[in-house]
Amino acid sequence: MPVDDIKPTRSGLLIVRRRMALAERVHRLLAMKLDGMMLELIKLADQAARDRKELEEKYAAAREMVAVAAMMEGETGVLLAALSVEAAPTYTAGQKNVFGVCLPDLEPVMVKKTLDQRGYSVLGTSSVIDDAADAYEDLLEAIVASAELEGSIKRLLDDIERTRRRVNALEFKVIPELVEKRRFIEDQRDEMERQEWTRLRRIKKIKEKRAEKP
Amino acid sequence: MREHEHEDVVVISPSCIYACTRFRVRKTKLLPREEYLRIMRMSMPEVVAHLGRQEDYQDVMDLAGDFSGAQLIEEAVNRSLARSFRNAMVIAPGDLHTLTGEYLARWDIANVMAILRGTVHNIPRRQVRDLLIPAGEVDSALLDHLLDLATCSEVLEALRGWRLYPVLAEYYRICGERGVFARIENELYRCYYAGLLGLAASGCSGCRELIAYLRFEIDITNMKNLLRLHCAREACDITVVDRTMISGGRIPLSLFRRLYGVETEEEFVNIFLQTEIVPILAQAVRELRQDPNFSSIDAAELVWRRWHQHRRPIHEVEIAITRVRLQQMDSLSRRQPFSVLPVLAYLERKKYEVANLRAIARGKAFGLPSERIWQYIVM
Numbered sequence: 001m002p003v004d005d006i007k008p009t010r011s012g013l014l015i016v017r018r019r020m021a022l023a024e025r026v027h028r029l030l031a032m033k034l035d036g037m038m039l040e041l042i043k044l045a046d047q048a049a050r051d052r053k054e055l056e057e058k059y060a061a062a063r064e065m066v067a068v069a070a071m072m073e074g075e076t077g078v079l080l081a082a083l084s085v086e087a088a089p090t091y092t093a094g095q096k097n098v099f100g101v102c103l104p105d106l107e108p109v110m111v112k113k114t115l116d117q118r119g120y121s122v123l124g125t126s127s128v129i130d131d132a133a134d135a136y137e138d139l140l141e142a143i144v145a146s147a148e149l150e151g152s153i154k155r156l157l158d159d160i161e162r163t164r165r166r167v168n169a170l171e172f173k174v175i176p177e178l179v180e181k182r183r184f185i186e187d188q189r190d191e192m193e194r195q196e197w198t199r200l201r202r203i204k205k206i207k208e209k210r211a212e213k214p
Numbered sequence: 215m216r217e218h219e220h221e222d223v224v225v226i227s228p229s230c231i232y233a234c235t236r237f238r239v240r241k242t243k244l245l246p247r248e249e250y251l252r253i254m255r256m257s258m259p260e261v262v263a264h265l266g267r268q269e270d271y272q273d274v275m276d277l278a279g280d281f282s283g284a285q286l287i288e289e290a291v292n293r294s295l296a297r298s299f300r301n302a303m304v305i306a307p308g309d310l311h312t313l314t315g316e317y318l319a320r321w322d323i324a325n326v327m328a329i330l331r332g333t334v335h336n337i338p339r340r341q342v343r344d345l346l347i348p349a350g351e352v353d354s355a356l357l358d359h360l361l362d363l364a365t366c367s368e369v370l371e372a373l374r375g376w377r378l379y380p381v382l383a384e385y386y387r388i389c390g391e392r393g394v395f396a397r398i399e400n401e402l403y404r405c406y407y408a409g410l411l412g413l414a415a416s417g418c419s420g421c422r423e424l425i426a427y428l429r430f431e432i433d434i435t436n437m438k439n440l441l442r443l444h445c446a447r448e449a450c451d452i453t454v455v456d457r458t459m460i461s462g463g464r465i466p467l468s469l470f471r472r473l474y475g476v477e478t479e480e481e482f483v484n485i486f487l488q489t490e491i492v493p494i495l496a497q498a499v500r501e502l503r504q505d506p507n508f509s510s511i512d513a514a515e516l517v518w519r520r521w522h523q524h525r526r527p528i529h530e531v532e533i534a535i536t537r538v539r540l541q542q543m544d545s546l547s548r549r550q551p552f553s554v555l556p557v558l559a560y561l562e563r564k565k566y567e568v569a570n571l572r573a574i575a576r577g578k579a580f581g582l583p584s585e586r587i588w589q590y591i592v593m
Contacts, residue, residue: 063580067580068590071572071576072533072569074569075576079345083328083332083342114448119395121327124327126532130526
């Protein structure tokens, strides 16, 4: 029932009071959730900044390793080793719940491989290929971790925005309207009570006058 | 080439003398140190233009339409390498021809494995074609024919005449089987070394030195691969070590097996000092670091530190060892000018000339400083 449709009666007042209690409880809970999400966001943002820096370092290291590999083995050698890989690296996508928000949970699959899993032969390659493969595996793992973290931050930010709108709506719209409505109903009821009192008093006076007259 | 020994007098055939002289002349035409210094100072277009003026690298002009930059240089030097090695096969007479063919079979292994992997994994043929360097006995025509074949059974059938076909047939029985190529390639290389050592043991001028050179190469390869296996993410069992080690080196495989299980410095250094790798390694590090006081014990401790930290060999040290080995090969070939050694000295020098040009091009393309690139140059 919209607030405007509530009648200024006792039952109307009870409805408004119940709604206000509910709105204040929801507001308190959402405000707490917002604070919690903000704390989580700050934590994730710090970690994401660290991870991004680490990712850039790993990218630079991987580029350098592949440069050294291309220098020692030639691009041909590097590509031949790359063609030997039979299991492509991938990830599994799950979800984890933080303050009611579904955050991505990415798990790298077949990213870090053993020498056997890489598919190239030890005798046909040199250690520089291992180093380049290691560096790129580390980079891929860092990319997956960074993607998970940045995805989490994005979703958390969306939810913070949504929750903040709800908190603001409750704080500046719903609760003030209910307060206004309660005051209106109480005023109306007071007015009605005064009218009733006045009416009774008037009737009483009329009755007294009639009684005084012989 | 065949030696005729009559009452301690070694008679070398004129064709061998002629061929060896040609190889020595070819070796003198390889790029000298000053040329590398000049190339290092050039920009990439200048390097391309400079190589285009060289007799050996005129392919750079033919390929300029399809490739550019470091890729163009790499393609051109690869072609030059393939052409030089095929010419070497043509020049080498008799036993020298057989030995050269056997020596160049490593390129065939790389090419055949690339084609097999490409066929099984459905990699576009053109992409595989770009990776082949027809520097071995399997020539371009046969490689093109292999690339045109649709299934790996057809590829295997077409390779029946290849000298390493029996190994391929033995280890690759189920066509299209995945996850076995690494093992097959390892076996091919093991057989390659066994074949080369067997051929060298048949007796020829310089074969004794060649065997010593090959055995040291095997030792170095085994030691490097042992370090690689040791620093792999998952500990491998001794059967994997056995499958990866090449037999025929001076260091017995049992010593590598022992070394793989060692976890104390004293034991490791003691075992490692017994190997003949130590003096060469010490010499290489002395030259690399310009440190005359670097001893064999320092070298053994250097390897121990890498071993203990589960780290792979230092690439600059690997290159330094290659430099020392090439110097030894050069001095041996000078001592025996009419033997198999000048041929192999030329082939090795040519291989590293190509590797040097490729390293310079790639290093420049990645923007590495000249001092860093210089560490990867083998002269």
